[in-house]
Amino acid sequence: MEVRVLFFARSRELAGASEATLSLQPGSTTAALMPHLLEQFPQLSELGTSFVLSLNQEYLAPGEAQPLKAGDEVAVIPPISGG
Template identity: 35%
Template sequence: MKLDVRLFAQARELAGAEHVSVELPDSSTVAALREVLAAQFPQLAPLSPNLLIAIGTDYASSETVLSPDADIACFPPVSGG
């Protein structure tokens, strides 16, 4: 399946794009998405294990199964005070 992924903050800066497309087998998980992002965009590899992945308006766990019509967004870890 082909997925369109929106990138935010440092992830967007490192990839040099607001949107990226990735190919994954059907029924792939968020963990697989992280791996493909790191492989396809090596500059994202340092962030990949800690990227926050949102599907729609909810953050997803590594085990969440993705669907072709998913609205996916990636955020680097956030800290604040």
Template identity: 85%
Template sequence: MDVRVLFFARSRELAGTSEATLALEAGSTTAALLPRLMEQYPWLAELGGSFVLSLNQEYLAPGEEQVLKAGDEVAVIPPISGG
């Protein structure tokens, strides 16, 4: 199944793209998606895991795991600083 991944702010810079499509096995979870992201975009390691995911525009709590479905949209959102 294909899942659409969106990259925002620093994650977009590190990934070198604003979005990608990842093919995952049916029944994969958001936890299974993370190693795939790190494998395909190793520069994301610079964020040190300091990012949150959203699934279909809903933030996931740290450590929360959701089953993904074909066509789902996952966003990688790094910490935002302001001033």
């Protein structure tokens, strides 16, 4: 199954793209997505755990594992600072 991943702010800079499509095994979760993201975009490891994920425009709690289905949209959102 394929899911769409959106990158924002620093994650966009590190990934070198604003979005990507990842192929995952059916039944995968948002937690299982992370190793695939780091494999394809190893620079994202710079973020450590300083980011949140959203699934279909709903924020997930840190460490929360939600089931994914084909066509889902996951966003990687690092801390954003500004003034």
